[in-house]
Amino acid sequence: MPSIKENISLKSLNTFGIGANARYFTEISSENEAQTLIKDDFRNYSKYLVLGGGSNVLFTDDFSGLVIHQGIKGKKIVEEDEERCLIKVGAGEDWPFFVDYCVDRDWGGIENLALIPGQVGASPVQNIGAYGREVKDVIESVEAIELKSGEKKVFSNKECRFGYRDSVFKNELKDRYLITAVNFLFYKNADFHLDYGSIRDTLRQMDIDKITYKTVAEAVKQIRRKKLPDIEETGSAGSFFKNPVVDENFFEKLRNGNSNMPFFKMDSGYKIPAGWLIDQCGWKGYLEGHYGVYPYQALVLVNYGGATGKEIADLAWRIRDDVEKYFGIRLQPEVTVI
Ligand SMILES: Cc1cc2nc3c(=O)[nH]c(=O)nc-3n(C[C@H](O)[C@H](O)[C@H](O)COP(=O)(O)OP(=O)(O)OC[C@H]3O[C@@H](n4cnc5c(N)ncnc54)[C@H](O)[C@@H]3O)c2cc1C
CATH class of the missing domain: 3.90.78.10 (UDP-N-acetylenolpyruvoylglucosamine reductase, C-terminal domain)
Structure with missing residues (x-):
């Protein structure tokens, strides 16, 4: 079973940099660990919070229950052919690194979502989106464990009930499931989406020979760096x-x-x-x-x-x-x- 620590500062674990404490804190690195924790130990805590990269939360007080920091890593190609790639990604993987991983392989679909902070496991929670694209368009299914029973469930794209910055995980199932992995389906000849914000202008200024998923991601990064605060500093x-x-x-x-x-x-x-x-x-x-x-x-x-x-x-x-x-x-x- 993962170790449970007490009175842990969450300051470096939320991008607002708020100095709140977790009464209890643990980090899980596998599905098995999560299930053991739920079966053997959960009755001891009044409430739980799953924390990813902490880039979409605001702590207004100390958290009196158990914070479960998501640390499940790994990427596994499930199926691949000339046109498509289905890949299973651990919820604790870093989203911006994952976008780079995909564009380096010339898989299209999430290049407009470059540099959004946080973890892969949180991406379906609010159906992250930017520059005219949303992650729902490439999610095949979401794997999760029910926090009450420890039972595993695979949510199809439809069952996630995605909406604008919304999903079932932000509504009826809020704080009820721990997402352990996300299955993404990428197309290798997906259309580019360049008409939102200043992507096209930025690409022009970059003076490139050919538009690729990687150059689009690079353009998005340049735009975001100008418009948004650097979370390392602010x-x-x-x-x-x-x-x-x-x-x-x-x-x-x-x-x-x-x-x-x-x-x-x-x-x-x-x-x-x-x-x-x-x-x-x-x-x-x-x-x-x-x-x-x-x-x-x-x-x-x-x-x-x-x-x-x-x-x-x-x-x-x-x-x-x-x-x-x-x-x-x-x-x-x-x-x-x-
Ligand atoms: C500078 C900046 C720019 C941003 N730009 C964008 C943007 O362009 N578009 C956009 O959509 N968002 C944006 N965000 C918000 C944020 O990056 C995303 O919402 C991101 O997906 C949050 O990931 P996280 O791992 O940090 O989640 P956290 O902040 O840790 O958690 C967010 C919510 O998801 C739940 N959660 C997290 N992981 C899991 C899991 N494995 N299982 C179950 N529940 C979980 C948490 O309990 C919490 O309710 C931005 C944030 C910052 C700081």
Whole structure:
């Protein structure tokens, strides 16, 4: 059974850099270890939290239960032919390294998701997405262990019920399963998606002979480095809120008073950039001591060092209230607030 440690600092295990402690802490490195832990030891803890790279969580207090740090590694090609590759990847693998691994082999599908921090196992939880692509498009299935029973279940892509920054693991099954592996299906001649943000312009400036999955990933990395804080230097969890999606009637009303409002037409309505709404309320670049709103992207809250999770959460809720007051839209957090 994996060893259980007590009173462990989580400061280096969350990208906000919040100094919270876990009452109990363990790291698992195999499915068997997880199952043994659940069978032999789980009744001793009041609650559990699975922690990956800690890049989408905000700790507002110490965690009084057991934190299970995901450390299951490994990649195994299950099937491969000239057109496709099905690969099983351990949940504890690093996502940005995995993207590099794929583009180096010329497998298409996740090049637009380069440099998103975190682990492979968390990628289905909020169906990570960027630059017009979402991970759901390449997930074949998700392997997980039920935390209550220790039983293994394989979720098909459909059973994951993926949505915009959403899945069954963020809703009905929140904190009920430990994802142990993700099975990805890549196509070797997948289409490029270059029309979102400034990917095409960046590729042009890179002066390359041929567009490949690797050059697209490189372009995405360049854009992200300019727009987002470096988590090695500044605490953050990326976008704090989801971009709201509104119906046509509401959208038309909003557009009447805000003709310059950016939007994306979707099947389910109109997506409005939450960063724009926050910026309009005057929050961009706001600084309160050692934390605030990132000056180059209003959707990102930042900890310049020493902020508590409560301070950052309070700031987030003040921003949410302002946006609701001015636009009648209640923003939903993308970050898991604990
Ligand atoms: C600078 C920055 C930029 C970002 N940009 C993007 C972006 O462009 N697009 C995007 O979608 N996200 C983005 N994010 C958010 C974040 O990177 C992703 O959500 C990522 O998938 C989180 O991975 P993690 O391993 O750090 O998860 P954690 O933060 O550790 O966990 C997040 C949630 O998933 C659960 N979880 C984690 N691992 C497992 C598991 N194995 N089994 C069950 N539950 C699990 C946790 O309990 C928690 O509820 C960004 C974050 C930062 C800091």
